[in-house]
Each structure stands twice: as structure tokens, then as C-alpha cells.
Amino acid sequence: MRGRILTGALVAATLFTAVLAAQTQITPSSADLAQKNFLPIGPPSPLPVSKVPDLSGDWALGLGGIGQSLSAADPGGRMRGKEPDIPYKPWALAYTMAQVPPTGPDAKFETNTDPAIHYCEPLGLGRIYMYPAKTKFIQTPDAVYLLHELGPTFRVIWLNAKHPEDPDPQYWGHSVGWYENGDTLVIDTIGVNDRSWLDQLGHPHTENLHFIERYKRVDDKTLQLDMTVDDPAAYTAPWPGKRNFTKSTTGFMRFMWVCSVRDNNEHYEKVGAAGNTGATTFK
């Protein structure tokens, strides 16, 4: 009897430990990484017949309300971890909540865990549009070049092309694109490394990320972007993000928005440190 109780207690303890470990796991398991993407990858075949929309202009994200989160339901980032449209896997939720964002309602700049601020690595897919910086499209017959004054950095979107079978994981991945309906550029990206966040709040992605962007020219001054996160290793279903661009007359790259670890540190020492109570740990 005593033995049974002991065995039961041991089993319960083991189960409890396993549940606790599962709850605190902040990386995907090999089973997570083995899952197939939800959505078809790459261009449709045959490609849609479409005239080429004119995407020229200096496209700016609106001032005063660009948002913190990729979540279409919670762009302001006030429901971190509870967004109705983000179907987290447990590890992805645990990872998100373990991060300290640099901006937004849950920000603590002095202790932030943001890889972009600490290392000035490329912001990556999705997150590049969490800042009020401008983007320009250079359209050629073979490729569309996305130029971002934030970074600054650029992406190559190959037209009339397919993804390689096994692309090397990189910050911006491998992107193919095509036009639809005479007004939309669709970009399909895979082969992304797992270093970047999807937004300011620390939403993770894995190397299995399949990221779809649809840039629709709504009118002369407006470009609407619909994004889809298809990462079955981190989320149990695809989920959406949205942004709107308007044309800027300020001038593209009039001031290059460089990320400098030195400038980040100095800004904190000049302003943030004094407002922080207690020891600063930013560096």
C-alpha cells in the first residue's frame, strides 16, 4: 500500500514536472518543427494574368498610430499573449511573455530583450513595418526591390521564379512575387532564420515561417498591406497582420534611419536612465 502511494506520488511528481517544463519551454520541439505549413508555398501555376500596378512613390506608415503588434486585432499591443487572432503554441506564448519589449504598453527599455536594439540586426519580416519609416518599390521585369530607409536595408523579390528546394535560412529569407488583379503585388517568402521578432512585442517565428504579403494599390495615395503568418512550428493556424501606407512628400532617405548600438546606448543614458528608478541594466 505504502509502495503504491509512493509510486503514485512519484508519477504525479513526474507528470507535474513534465507539465511545468512544457509550460516554460520557450523553443519549438522537433515535433513542432516537423509540421507542414498550412498554406501552399510559392507562386500559383500558371501565374495570374495581370497588368503591372504602379507602386512608385515614397510610402510612409502613418504617424501617431503605427502600432506595436503584428496582430490585426491588437495593433496597439494591449493584449499581449491574449490576442484573439494569434493561435499560439504553448512554447510560442511562453516565449512571447518571457520577452521584455522595448516599446508599447509592456515596455521596460532598461531591461528589454530586443535583439534588434541590442545587436542592430535586421528587423525582419513584419517588424520592419512597426516603425514610421518609408519604403520604396523598384519594379523591374525580373524582380521587385523593396528599399527600406529603416536600417537601411533592401529585399529582392524574384518575379517569374520559384523558391529553391532547400534555401539557406537568412534574415529576409527567399522571396518570390507576382501581380494579381492589376492592383496587387503578392510576395511569398520562406527560408527565414529565426533570429527576428515579428513585431515589437516579441512574437517569435521559426525557420519554418512562410510569410505572405499582399500590397494593394487602393488609390493614388494609399497602399494597403495584408500579411499572413504561416508558421506551424509556432502557431496552430495562419494569422493576419495589416498596415496602410500613404505617400510621403518628405523625400525618401532624406535622413537615413540607421540602427547604432552606440546611439541606442547613448540615448538611454541621456534620457531614459534618469527616469528609471534604481540601477540601470540596459547595457
Next chain:
Amino acid sequence: MRRKSFVGIIASAVIFASGTVLAHHGANLYDTTKAVMLKGTITKFEWGTPHNQIYFDAKDAKGEVQHWVASTEPAPVMLERGWTRRSLKEGDQVTVYIFAAKNGATVGNLQKIVLADGKELTAAGAPGEPPAPAAR
């Protein structure tokens, strides 16, 4: 507290927190429910990224000069708001509206600055739009 009694608290109807404020690094350090008004003199204007810094002196209740630093969004964003690196210069007499640090330090997030000739330079919300409702 002494500082606040001197500079006066501007009613939240004047300037509200906006989404932009939340985009500032360290915005949680500041009281974004009300802007503080300070009359002072510009001592330095740093134009760049990740944010601009505006240094100015303002007197406290005892008449002693306090050294303030106000932060704004980065230069490329302030260009969209009509600012340039020449917008402020040392010696300019200004009225500053700022979300000040909760702990009483003389730092904060700039909301608006009014030059001696009455010209206003906004640092929050979308240009030409009314102030956004309180963000939190």
C-alpha cells in the same frame, strides 16, 4: 512635487497620450496622463536616431535653474512633422509641453514646443489631426 507646483499641470484636455508616445523607448517611465508646461531656454538640440534630444533650462519654484532633456521621435519621423535640424537653436526662448518622468527626474517625452514667435512644433499624434484619445 515642488517642480510640479511651479510649472503647473496642464489639463489632459490639452494634450493626450497617443500611440506614438508608446512607441518611445522608455515611455513607461513617463506620466502620459498629463503634459507639464515649462518655460525655458534651449541649450542644445541633438538631431538624429534613435531619437532627438532637446536640452533646455527652466527655473523651478525657488528660481533655481533645472537642466531638462526632452526626447522626440527620430529625425526621419520629425521631418514628416515639419521639423528640421534647424528648428531649434541654443538660446531660443520656448514653451515646452512634456510628459515628465514619474520619478521626478528632469527628463521626458516632448509633446509640443512653442517658439517665442508663437510657432508651434508638434511632436505627437499625426500632423494636422486633433489629439488622439488617451492611450491607456
